[in-house]
Amino acid sequence: MKTVLITGATSGIGRACARIFAKNSFKVIICGRREDRLSELQDELSQRTEVHSLLFDVSDKQSVTAAIASLPPIFSNIDVLVNNAGNAHGLDPIQNGSLDDWDAMIDINVKGLLYVSKAVIPGMVDRKKGHIINIGSIAGKEVYANGNVYCATKHAVDALTKSMLIDLNPFGIKVGAIHPGMVETEFSEVRFKGDTDRAANVYKGLTPLSPEDVADTIHFVVSRPYHINISDLVILPTDQASATVVNRK
Template identity: 45%
Template sequence: MSGTILVTGGTSGFGAATAQHFSEQGWKVVITGRRRERLDAMQEQLGGPERVHTLAFDIADRRATDAAMAGLPEAFADIDVLVNNAGLALGREPAHQCDLDEWETMVDTNIKGLLRVTRAVLPGMVERNRGHVVNLGSVAGNWPYPGGNVYCGTKAFVQQFSRAMRSDLQGTRVRVTNLEPGLCETEFSVVRFRGDEDKAKSLYEGNDPMLPEDIAEIIWWVTSLPARVNVNSLEVMPVTQSWAPLAVKPVR
């Protein structure tokens, strides 16, 4: 099996690992990201412009996203698998102390960006009556935690949007999967803690987190299943992670 995959936020973490995995399996790859130098390096690494097409833009920018998606060259225009991976968390402050700009950035990226790319790609999948949309949700969409507030909310949206989209697509052969990873060592926490690498690293030390390659392997598996099978939702955690106990705390 081979085809064309589009991976948003593909310059690091889950996205980069997924682009590499599918490229190694003979797929053509479209990679989006904000960092042109990383996109250029990945294009060269994964086979050059005949095998890899890159798009440098901020997914939170509607005009830039629309232009990039409309400008896909013919050789890469028929997307078989869309991986909506671009997303971020910012801060861990409680809701009454958060930065409203950071809240809006998470909404613009995790929700609006995902919607824009999906809306651009989905009509072609329906017309061809094949395709697979893999949305990167999170365990945070199921299990809230202090300081998660808007990030948790965006991932709960991804879960419900994935389910509703699957309902809309009933009667077609287009598949939708909401993949919900737990603790995984990527740049995610560095971004969340605004560049504090030591603070980010402390989350992973001794916890044997998942790696981006693990998530890429899962994406490969769900998309490689027989066309009659749809994995609706899949939550994955490292063995060292589980659910938090219910909190009980005295009121001030």
């Protein structure tokens, strides 16, 4: 039975990933910052598979290192890493941007991905086997007005994925990125700091992707034969053609 570690597992794409991997007989390590949600998800998934939860913030490198080092032996050989934790804060032009928002996005989207990867990759290198999936965004393929720092962090995820693929190639480790377009999760509520009306308008007049749509795609990528590596995949709702071109009914 393979083991998958998923960051940002307490909501959205991460939670949907935990459910689909549990359904498909993976041992699942769920990671997140919200203890109540982790406990609830662990109770749910334990009806299907073996589950272990880790409570930490990916932007805290000491916590990341300690948490992953604390894994019991039956969970310590991680076959699949899903670097899903990420966020967007604010949608302001660069001249009005908040330094705190910028720090939060860089710390979680870029540094957090690196901290978790640094803790997991050595084991994959030793075993000469593993699969890393980084969750990027259409914002990592293009830029849009007021997206500045968020787009920069997702461009960094794209670049890191390509670099990881090259660096880890000699060890037989598969690396790929999934870049979703509009997915209806808590993403917009976080970006707009709890303004639910503004968040709802993001998806008004179109059918966005669901977290389950993206999780199903991630599971498809991971379940390919080992000689196949899907290294770069953009997934959009049919109503979306680019970051800024959307067909609203």
